[in-house]
Amino acid sequence: MLIGVPLETAAGETRVAVTPETAKKLKAQGHVVRIQSGAGTAAAAPDEAYTAVGAEITDAAGALGADLVLKVRSPGAAELAQMKPGAALVGMLNPFDRDGLTALANAKLTAFALEAAPRTTRAQSMDVLSSQANIAGYKAVMIAADKYQRLFPMLMTAAGTIKAARIVILGVGVAGLQAIATAKRLGAVIEASDVRPSVKEQVESLGAKFIDVPYETAEEKEAAEGVGGYARPMPQSWLDRQKVEVAKRVAAADIVITTALIPGRAAPVLVTEEMVRSMKPGSVIVDLAAPAGGNCPLTEAGKTVIKHGVTLVGETNLPALVAADSSSLYARNVLDFLKLVLEKEAAALKIDLEDDIVKACLMCRDGQLLRA
Template sequence: MQVGVRREQRAGERRVAATPETVLQLRALGLDVAVESNAGAGAGYADAAFAAAGASIVPELIAESLDVLLHVRPLEPETAAGLRPGTVSIGFASPASELPGVRALAAAGVTSFALELVPRISRAQSMDALSSQSLVSGYRAVLEAALRYPRFFPLYMTAAGTIPPARVLVLGAGVAGLQAIGTAKRLGARVSANDIRAASADEVASMGGTFIHLDLDTRTADPSAEGSGGYARELGEDRAKRQRALLAPHVAAADVLITTAAIPGRAAPLLVTTEMVAGMRAGSVVVDLAAESGGNVEGVIAGRDLQIPVDGGSVTLVGLQDAASAMPSDASRLFAKNVANLLALMTADGKVVPDFDDEVVAASCLTHGGSVRHAATAEALEAFK
């Protein structure tokens, strides 16, 4: 069976859905692999390396000849429409925001697997691309903050005086948040963090951060903030307002604020208002990792740095975009393994035959046989009409 690896079309996207290492893995499964020329160039993987691993290098993938298409970003509707019925696609699909593409996949009879839908269970950890890319993003967020912060992160004691460490506050203690905590600690900052899930306190401590406990008054609300798949559940408006009020003094005391809270398939929750940012000191930096899904910080613009006026200067608000793509080599290495491991789960004797009795396969399938299998996306498509 023929597996195709596409050259990503979105401007600024430098990742690739396979590496020479995973080509070897797929070849060992009995699959033939075709890689579009320069598909890995942005991530540092040359055509020659793919060829040495056994892949065919082609100027352009021919949709009619593919049995499987591997990609990073969601497929454009026209690309999906060009695939023949029964083709398997694996990659990010952003089903909540890319409904025309989902509709095109279903109409074309493509069996598509969305990596956002891979369940967060133990046996699927090696296929969890959201986690692997969040790891990269959390690391990158701290580097972006450090480059813009006009002072040191670590404590320095010198003959000329003592320079105190930067105070970093991380909101959201998922994979990205925990990686941000660990990276900021390694750079020498004093780090604190908050997450609405109480169970996150131990994880924050394990990374060297100080957990900020907030009394959100759960007397009239469900005290559990744990959503499905290990993600946080969005708070009701009353509790969200109280959360922001309780966070305000911690935000004001921070030199660097990194926000990472996201809920798959939904707009990012608002954690920080413009008024809260205006309470920070001049020179402070805010990095919003959720900018592409609406942002945790009021007024953030994905892909832009904004200067928020405060007494004595301004606060830099960074709407981080394509964070994982900014570190394409390692991001691709992790992503490609996630993709290859999911494909391996569906491959036997050189044939890709998804077993929908398998909970991982069933949960991650977006479209199959002309219909949308993911219930929430199917409902959204009905409303989208």
């Protein structure tokens, strides 16, 4: 099959969907791989690295005109115009963007959104949300360390003692757990909060203290368990009690990292303006939910601002700031997904709708939108 890998055109996007490592494996399976010139440059993968493994270097039209197009972000209108009807597309296509998916269906594409893969053991190797969130959690701590004008670890010197930084992490999914692990390695004192009781043991195993808010009703406990690996909206009664506990910790914190996202919904507000006002001058908030409106209403997407003496970081694509490793992990996710729909040296896709992963990721086919 002819596989095309175009240069990402979304603002600030530096990742690439195929690395020289995965291009070599696709070539070994008998496929023709065409990479748009410069597609991997920002991810430390120059054209020469691709040609060395047998990939062909082409222009945008050559990559987008392939039978199977592999991308990081959903194609824009100009890119869709260069894709041929009946072609297949694999990437992070945002399953909740109905307009975007409709455009893909209208272009007569067979499109797979990798974010829609079920969070099961079998799908772990192709879980793009986890692979990219892992990097985002790490980078969030690095950014916080850069913006914070003090040190993370406690230091005892001849000139006096420097206290360890106090960090509060709100939302303990993949990104939150990586943030805890990274901050711990840097010597910070960490507290973390999440609506799911099951993460308490994970938090404590990484050396952080869990901010415990007891459940008072069966409804609260059921909501806290989540569904399919995702958090669910909590009852207001529990949220009110959590807010009180979190507010106390935020006021004493030097750094707050928020990671709470609910698929298809605006990000929940975890840090109010009043909480920001209570923080010490020079404190830092890194809001990983900035693309979905932010966990703090003062966050400005794509910007770093100072409000009430607190630095708020609203970066919307943290994995793109670590493009080489982000691309490496993402490309392996893509390669593992392709094993479900590509046969060795086959000229056409094998779409098995009995496969729960393939069915979940398939957004449109033959001009028909398959997601409401």
